Structure formats: C-alpha cells, structure tokens
Amino acid sequence: MSPLTVQQPQPTVTTVPSFQITDTSHLAVLRKLCSFLSHHSLVTTLPPLPTRYPQFLGSDEAAKRAAALPEFISAGVVLVSQGVTVMSDVVLQEGKMLVSPIPGLREEKVFQQLVRNELVEETGDGRKSPKYQRLEVKEDLEIDLLVVGSMVVDEMGRRIGKKRERVGMEFVLGGHSLKKVVVVTLVHDCQVVEGVPETMFSAQDVAVDIIVTPTKVIRIKNRMPKPDKILWSIVTKNMMENIPLLESIRKKDKDAGMKVELAVRSVERIRNREFGDRSRVREVEMGCKVKLQSLPKELKYSELKNVLREKVEPGFKVGVLKFGMAIAFFKETNSMIIEKLQELTIGDEKVEIEVMEFVKKEEKIVADEDTTIRKKLVMKSKFKFENIGNAQSDDLKEALNKRSVHFGFLKIFKNSGEAIVSFQEEATEVFKKLEGLAIGDNAVVVVELELGEKKEKSPKPPKETSQIRSPRLSQKEIKLKEMKSKFKFRNLGNIKVSALKGILRESKVDPGFIVVFKKFEIAIVMFKENSADIIRKLEGLKVAEKKVEYEEIELEYKKRTRSRNVSVSDKRARTIDRSLKNTLSQKSSDQGLSAIFIGSLPRNVTEDEIKEAVGKKDANAAHIELFSRKGF
Numbered sequence: 160m161s162p163l164t165v166q167q168p169q170p171t172v173t174t175v176p177s178f179q180i181t182d183t184s185h186l187a188v189l190r191k192l193c194s195f196l197s198h199h200s201l202v203t204t205l206p207p208l209p210t211r212y213p214q215f216l217g218s219d220e221a222a223k224r225a226a227a228l229p230e231f232i233s234a235g236v237v238l239v240s241q242g243v244t245v246m247s248d249v250v251l252q253e254g255k256m257l258v259s260p261i262p263g264l265r266e267e268k269v270f271q272q273l274v275r276n277e278l279v280e281e282t283g284d285g286r287k288s289p290k291y292q293r294l295e296v297k298e299d300l301e302i303d304l305l306v307v308g309s310m311v312v313d314e315m316g317r318r319i320g321k322k323r324e325r326v327g328m329e330f331v332l333g334g335h336s337l338k339k340v341v342v343v344t345l346v347h348d349c350q351v352v353e354g355v356p357e358t359m360f361s362a363q364d365v366a367v368d369i370i371v372t373p374t375k376v377i378r379i380k381n382r383m384p385k386p387d388k389i390l391w392s393i394v395t396k397n398m399m400e401n402i403p404l405l406e407s408i409r410k411k412d413k414d415a416g417m418k419v420e421l422a423v424r425s426v427e428r429i430r431n432r433e434f435g436d437r438s439r440v441r442e443v444e445m446g447c448k449v450k451l452q453s454l455p456k457e458l459k460y461s462e463l464k465n466v467l468r469e470k471v472e473p474g475f476k477v478g479v480l481k482f483g484m485a486i487a488f489f490k491e492t493n494s495m496i497i498e499k500l501q502e503l504t505i506g507d508e509k510v511e512i513e514v515m516e517f518v519k520k521e522e523k524i525v526a527d528e529d530t531t532i533r534k535k536l537v538m539k540s541k542f543k544f545e546n547i548g549n550a551q552s553d554d555l556k557e558a559l560n561k562r563s564v565h566f567g568f569l570k571i572f573k574n575s576g577e578a579i580v581s582f583q584e585e586a587t588e589v590f591k592k593l594e595g596l597a598i599g600d601n602a603v604v605v606v607e608l609e610l611g612e613k614k615e616k617s618p619k620p621p622k623e624t625s626q627i628r629s630p631r632l633s634q635k636e637i638k639l640k641e642m643k644s645k646f647k648f649r650n651l652g653n654i655k656v657s658a659l660k661g662i663l664r665e666s667k668v669d670p671g672f673i674v675v676f677k678k679f680e681i682a683i684v685m686f687k688e689n690s691a692d693i694i695r696k697l698e699g700l701k702v703a704e705k706k707v708e709y710e711e712i713e714l715e716y717k718k719r720t721r722s723r724n725v726s727v728s729d730k731r732a733r734t735i736d737r738s739l740k741n742t743l744s745q746k747s748s749d750q751g752l753s754a755i756f757i758g759s760l761p762r763n764v765t766e767d768e769i770k771e772a773v774g775k776k777d778a779n780a781a782h783i784e785l786f787s788r789k790g791f
Contacts, residue, residue, distance in 0.1 A: 176199050178192060178349050187472075191468075192213075193207035196347075199349070201349065202215055203215070203218070210322045213347075221345045222245045225249070226253060234303035236303050237255050237303065238260075238270065239306045240260065240305070240326055264325065264332065264402045265403070269333050270302075273292070273293060273294075274294060276288060302337055302340050305337065305341070305342045308344065311346075311351075315355075316382060317383070318360070318365070318367055331386050331389055341368050342366070342368045342385070366379075366384075366385065446492050448515045448516070449500075450485070450515050451485040451510050452484050452510070458480070458483075463485060475489045482664075496514075538582065539583060541610050543578070545576070545605075546601050549573075554598055554599075555571065555580075558603075562593055564582055566583075581610070593605050639673070642672075642714065644685070644688060644693055645684070645686070645713070646697075648683070649709070650706070650708050654703070666696050666697055668686060672687065694711075766785060769785075
C-alpha cells in the first residue's frame, strides 16, 4: 500500500506562540504548559492535563508528515506509545504491524500487537466493544520505529514526558526488540523549546531522533544514547509490586554488583536514633505564613491556587479565603515569597502581601507503615501563672513562644485569671526565661508547683438565678447591640436566606449583618452601618431582575426573658381582678356568646367573607376580629 500523500500547508501569517521553561520543578512545567495550550486555544477536544499528552491542533497534519518519512515507509513494525492514538490508525492504514506496550506493564511480557476490531458493537450496558483486538507477539520480534508523545522537546532530542510515564522503562524492558529502533515524536510547534534543563532529563529517559510538527520535520544531528539499564533510584516499592519483570532484573543487577536501592517516598526520609534502625518520614514543613489582600470577592480556591502555582513551589496550602482576603502557607522563606509575589495581580487589582507570624507545631513523625507516632515529651517543671486577666490560651502560648520555652500541658482557669503550664526545661531555666513576663497590661506572677500537684479549686460564689445566662445567648446579645440600622425588604420572591446574604455581600455591605426574618417574599435585616450608608449601597437592588423594595424600620433591642416555673401554691395565692383584665372571651361569655379561634386563613381574607363562610355552616357570627401577623 502506498504511503499517505502529504499536502504541503499553505504559508500563513499566524505567529506561533513559543513556550518557555522558567521553573525548576517538573510538575510546575507541565502545569504551565497545559495552561499555555488552553490559553492560546491550541488543543482540540479534551482539556490538557499533566497526566496525558495534549491533543494539539494540527495533530493530523503531523501524523501525515510522519507517515511520509523514509524511516516510516521502510518500517515493518511500528511501536506506538500510549497517548499517541493519532498514529495508530495511520500505521494500520499503511498495512504495517502495530505494536503497543501492555498497559501498566502488569504482565510478564512488555509488548502486544493491536489489530482493528471489525465488529465494533454496543454491549448490553450501552458500552462499545474495544476498537482494537490485542494479540501476543513473538519474543524475537524486532521493532523498526518507535513513536512517543512529548510534553516539550528541544532540538538536541531531550524530551519531557507526561507525569508518571514509563517510556524509558518500556524501552529497557523491551531489550533486544529495540536495538535498532528510530524514535519519533509528534508535537505542536510551540512545544519545541530552546533547551530542556539537564535536571529534567535523566539517564532513564528516551531521547528522540526525529521531531515532527504540523509544519516541519526536525532531524537531530547528534543523536543521544538510549537507556540500556534500569535506574533503580527512581523505581518505587509500588512499581516493584505492580511490574513483575522488575524483580528478576533487579536480582541480576544486584548479583553484578550494581546499586539497586529503591527510591524513597516523595517526602524526606530520616533516621531517628531513638527509633533504632527503623526509617521514618517527616512531613513537609512550611516556611512562612502570608496574608493576601485586595483579592476579588468572587475568587474561588481553585482559581487562587492556579495563580499561585505559576509563582511559587508546589506544596503550598491555602487556609482561608473569604471577603477578598486569603491566608496561605508556603515552603519558601518570607523574603523569597515577597520577591516572587511582589508583582502578583489577579484581575485588574494588585494583590497586597503581608507576612504573618508563623508558629511551627510540634514535629510529627510518620512511620513507613502509615502509622503516626508522636514522640513522648518529658516534663521537668510545672508552674502556676497568676494575674493573666482575660487572656486566652492563644495569647499565653504566643507569650511563651516569644520567651523560647518548650511547654506541654496548658490549662487556663477563666474565673480566677490563673493558668497551669508544664515545661520541658528545669524550673531554674524557666524562671530565668520568664522573668518580667507580661500579657497585655498585666504583669504575670509565676509560681512553681510540684509535678503532679493539682490546683485547688476555689469555691465559686453563688450566682443569682437572674445572672445565669447561656454563653451563646450572651454573644448574640452583644452582636445585636452592634447593629446600627434595620431594614424591611419586599418583593424578594422565593429567594433563600443564603442567596439573599450573597446579594447583600455583592452590594459591598459590611460583613456581620443579621437576617432576623425571611418569609413570604419579605425579609428583615439588621446592619452594622448607618441607614444612610445602607440606602446608598442598596440603590437599584434587584433579585431575579425584579426591583427590591426596602424601607428603614425602627431599630429595637428587646431583652429576651426566660419563663419561670410557678408552683401550684403560688398560682392559688395570686388572685387576679377579672374586672380589670376582661379578655375578648370573657366579654363574649358575659353576653351569652361563644367564641372560637380560626387559623390558617388566606392572607387577604375579609370579615364579610368569613361571615359568609360561617353562615353556610348554620352559625351566626355576631362579631369577627382579624389578627394580623406580628411585624407586618
């Protein structure tokens, strides 16, 4: 069968964007490339990811150019790596033998033959049968051409593959089958970079001999050597368990005197003397804590992380993101982060950066068996702190950290303004470091206690019943007292309270407002701002394209009371003058009438309608009185 006819593309004036490697991290380069391809619309269907090769624009033209290569025309067996599916159909169309690596290398063989499945039908569950049938190949099979995918490649033949790719291992395990093979890669023009850093190209990686793009063919003048042995320092324990062929090769290399130590885990491995010869892994530690301000209020966690990935090292953590502010932890030091983020802009706003104090927690050690072991601390002294006022535990911890003491147990007694703390240092050293300790305006008195001595509980003064209050209720009353204005909203429709809060935040209302009522398209909201500021911010407020009506109402603060249980004797002792407090029921009874209460009436019902309805039941309504809902 004749090779595919390649039509030379017409010259265009479109400028091909060029991708540049500016990071030292392999994963960071892959992420930036994926963002670059998406930003310039250089991919076809699936969005690019670091774990798969991009389906770039012009891949069909690149496949046609590859089919016109003399090396491809003379080849009888072509090995196509996973992720370069555009070449699989071309190989079969030209009548050549198509070979592919066994997925995951989970069998005793490395390669398999693929032939087109002529009967592609849907199964009972709606799925289609495989496009290719998989057949076994002979052990002495010789492969003439290898087509691999690449994320980026340079003109020296060095390439960077996708995350967790195994092309190099497939090449070595293939052995004699790939001795005379020519390696070709298909990429977009922008994926050809000036130079791949040597740190990102190891002895296990496969260098390419020919680069094919939609517009040109690049032949490597000085071809680089191909890998011929396993680089055990990048082989993990998990790979050894999943790839059966590795065990026998490792044994041969070990007998030959080669180093066969496997790779450590992704975090730093240490040996601790106190745990003998058992290996431990320390969790990755953060280097600084930073507050990011002037962020867009609608910014999401994922969007902020994508922006930071382009600036800092991987492994950072975004702790808080709300109200246009975020707190993040980074591996780098304060000075490095300020240098990297000083020109950071999101949207049209420049991000303000503020370095915060970062208190490192007690070191945590993780065992290989994925069990957490915490080193037991030995306390050598114990102290009582007096006159700490209303200080919280965080305030006391911060004060102790500044004095460079190592404490363990810490307990604050709020009612007495005292605290009990145990230390790893001796008592004399603690006295020396805590000399002149003060929290706020209070000079703290430090008294040594014996280890194991418990603080005597001071008798609590009896509280009157009226003074017993719920902490939650007290906090709510304090919050209500901070409110300065109160508004009633109408024409809200069926909007939920959460959606109403989101609309008010978009109107730049200060945080802390309270929605005290929401029902029947009406809401009552209390704000911390004055009424004039609220009216200005809510001008033109709409919900679902409907203009919202709102009016200021009187700001009242009613103290909530709790009912008391009254004994039977108290009830009998209390006599009420009925002549002074005649209810409607009492008046009706005095006139020989009976009274009933009718609930769940329509909102706009009138007295005449009720009288008519009652008359239909053969009853005479002498008096009707309507009671509206409170607050309307």
